[in-house]
Amino acid sequence: MKEGQSFEVVVDEKDAVIVSAIEKSASSFGQPRQGSGGVSIQDETGNHSESDAIEYSCCIETCSEILLPNSDDAADASSALDNHAGDDDISCSESQAAHESCTWRKLQFEPTLPISLKFEDIKYKVPGVKGEKRSKAENYVLDGITGLVHPGELLALMAPSGGGKTTLLNLLSGRVKFDSGTITYNDQPYSKSLKRRIGFVLQDDVAFPHLTVKETLTYAALLRLPNTLALQQKKERAMTVITKLGLERCQNTVIGGTFLRGISGGERKRVCIANEILLNPSLLFLDEPTSGLDSTTALNIVQILQNIAESGKTVVTTIHQPSSRLFRKFDKLILMGKGSSLYFGKASEAMLYFSSIGCSPLIAMNPAEFLIDLANGNIKDKSVPSDLEDRFLPRSKSLQLKCGGPYHVDVHEYLVEAYAVREAKSERRTKLLNSVMTDAEPKTLTTLSSREWGANWWDQFSILLKRGLKERRHEYLSCMRVTQVFTTAIIMGLLWWRSHASSPNGIQDQAGLLFFISVFWAFFPMFTAIFTFPQERVMLAKERSVGMYRLSAYFVARITSDLPLDLILPVVFLVIVYLMAGLKQTFTAFALTMVTVFLSVVAAQGLGLTIGAALMDVKKAATLASVIIMASMLSGGFFIQKVPAFMSWVRYISFTYHTFRLLLKIHYGCSGPDTESDSCKSPFKGLRLDWDATEIGTMIAIILGYRILAYAFLRRMKLMTIT
Numbered sequence: 001m002k003e004g005q006s007f008e009v010v011v012d013e014k015d016a017v018i019v020s021a022i023e024k025s026a027s028s029f030g031q032p033r034q035g036s037g038g039v040s041i042q043d044e045t046g047n048h049s050e051s052d053a054i055e056y057s058c059c060i061e062t063c064s065e066i067l068l069p070n071s072d073d074a075a076d077a078s079s080a081l082d083n084h085a086g087d088d089d090i091s092c093s094e095s096q097a098a099h100e101s102c103t104w105r106k107l108q109f110e111p112t113l114p115i116s117l118k119f120e121d122i123k124y125k126v127p128g129v130k131g132e133k134r135s136k137a138e139n140y141v142l143d144g145i146t147g148l149v150h151p152g153e154l155l156a157l158m159a160p161s162g163g164g165k166t167t168l169l170n171l172l173s174g175r176v177k178f179d180s181g182t183i184t185y186n187d188q189p190y191s192k193s194l195k196r197r198i199g200f201v202l203q204d205d206v207a208f209p210h211l212t213v214k215e216t217l218t219y220a221a222l223l224r225l226p227n228t229l230a231l232q233q234k235k236e237r238a239m240t241v242i243t244k245l246g247l248e249r250c251q252n253t254v255i256g257g258t259f260l261r262g263i264s265g266g267e268r269k270r271v272c273i274a275n276e277i278l279l280n281p282s283l284l285f286l287d288e289p290t291s292g293l294d295s296t297t298a299l300n301i302v303q304i305l306q307n308i309a310e311s312g313k314t315v316v317t318t319i320h321q322p323s324s325r326l327f328r329k330f331d332k333l334i335l336m337g338k339g340s341s342l343y344f345g346k347a348s349e350a351m352l353y354f355s356s357i358g359c360s361p362l363i364a365m366n367p368a369e370f371l372i373d374l375a376n377g378n379i380k381d382k383s384v385p386s387d388l389e390d391r392f393l394p395r396s397k398s399l400q401l402k403c404g405g406p407y408h409v410d411v412h413e414y415l416v417e418a419y420a421v422r423e424a425k426s427e428r429r430t431k432l433l434n435s436v437m438t439d440a441e442p443k444t445l446t447t448l449s450s451r452e453w454g455a456n457w458w459d460q461f462s463i464l465l466k467r468g469l470k471e472r473r474h475e476y477l478s479c480m481r482v483t484q485v486f487t488t489a490i491i492m493g494l495l496w497w498r499s500h501a502s503s504p505n506g507i508q509d510q511a512g513l514l515f516f517i518s519v520f521w522a523f524f525p526m527f528t529a530i531f532t533f534p535q536e537r538v539m540l541a542k543e544r545s546v547g548m549y550r551l552s553a554y555f556v557a558r559i560t561s562d563l564p565l566d567l568i569l570p571v572v573f574l575v576i577v578y579l580m581a582g583l584k585q586t587f588t589a590f591a592l593t594m595v596t597v598f599l600s601v602v603a604a605q606g607l608g609l610t611i612g613a614a615l616m617d618v619k620k621a622a623t624l625a626s627v628i629i630m631a632s633m634l635s636g637g638f639f640i641q642k643v644p645a646f647m648s649w650v651r652y653i654s655f656t657y658h659t660f661r662l663l664l665k666i667h668y669g670c671s672g673p674d675t676e677s678d679s680c681k682s683p684f685k686g687l688r689l690d691w692d693a694t695e696i697g698t699m700i701a702i703i704l705g706y707r708i709l710a711y712a713f714l715r716r717m718k719l720m721t722i723t
Contacts, residue, residue, distance in 0.1 A: 114186075117149050155316045207268070210474045213253060222454075269290075290326070333347040354371075468562075498580075528566075597659075611624055629656075
């Protein structure tokens, strides 16, 4: 270090952590005293703050251990920095990692229960196809997987595609039952009370595309965080998580989807992680969080996971083929091949283990690439173990050769057996599996109620209603839908331009117009509602699986948010048609027509929700809906007046029939009964148009009945995979 220079550590006053370390001229803040370290702590305003250094000593000590290793004075500090300028072990990225780790320690909103996850001899098999003979080994997706991960550790599950990574993750998180083996959490089996202690990030990002990042996390915080926190505290926690995950720049940007441009893939993944860490879980599971991301973005994601683990949480993630830099971030590694365990231990010792059994790369190779090749049974560009040669070469007939080397089946068998021998001889496995955290309190795992909601029913309804209106307004008021309704209304107005009811032919023409209105506003909203639950099934299953809200609150909020959106376009449609077609020109007739169409829309929407909830398949639901709407239209009273007795029941469940009769009564009914026949004079032969409450009562019953059926279908459907 040159004379007159010193080392400055700048402290961000807001985050209270070291954000930079630079050499600075001593004259800028005074010459260092003789024998002092020459290290100055400053805040952003340039003022020295000794209290800040004391208050955040934990963070500063942690960061200084990396920034100033073994440094007692300024000269040693400068020398240490110069010596490690090009060293990978002491790099800017690790300095930043220490800084981020400090901030994550500050993110502990309440104490986290440390949970050690231990699993032994896990086996899971899939049922075979009937009539197809399969060996026992082929049925097993997982066969004897063992491992242990403590709080503060990041465990990676690595295997080729189809190797059982996601299956093992689902088993460990309690989402799927396993066939044999044991999985314990602080030496206790899985229970429903653990649900709120576990966070699970799916491989496919599931989020509402039209909501912004801030809205997504705020709604999640309001629904998931406990009632003990005030509304403002929940919002503040959401903003804190946004800040710590580096989502400030995109917090007001929509999530986006397939046909909607939004945030980037890395930001979407961070939003999904933020959604889970809002609840401050003890266990965090992630299914391939780096899939589809570039190496730099993937490294940032894994760095975040490492920081989360260092804050006292247990993190388990599946990984496909990480970069070498990313591989170094893992504390422990489980390597699997064809459902069998090939290695479990420290990630940093994986290469040493395989070298000890004779498998070493012959060329420069990414460690992760080397391990995946071994899991696939590929030993090209790798040394062939002598034991493998001794075992198979004497029996050359049984040795299957491929490209001059052993076949992948033989390599797989050798690696499985080598690992089994290593585990049998080693006492380390027994010590690891028998070690349990002494400071954990297993009894606290059972004190949480599995039915503890983050908000009461009314709050859940209000939050889901606001979220639904913000998300679906774009769909219901899309340009395509508005154009469709406007175009149809104008075409109808032109075809029935200034029609008159003064002649029988004019009345018949207007009756055709009223029938088309009743059919259109049965067909249009029903096919819109059909897509509701099938499209939201994944999101509904995800949110319900973590106990985010009651199904009843979601259902009522869903149908309530649809009502104002579904009723905007019918108003515009009727105004255009009514003025152009010359229907009964009284405000009472117009208002009653509007109410009748509203009843038809709500009833059709209920039928669509029922069909969608019953089938949960868009194609099947659309096919069934087309048949139902056709039967409803044919029995609507326009094409045929006299229906056979054995088919008359169709009319009574057809809301098209009741809608059409109400419209006829509004426009052609009379105010009083005829003295001779005690019924209203009707221009339609055989059709009574006197007023009664039959049609209105039937429509209300249909509206309520269809919605009760839809809720029953949702309730009986297996939305949650957690048992």
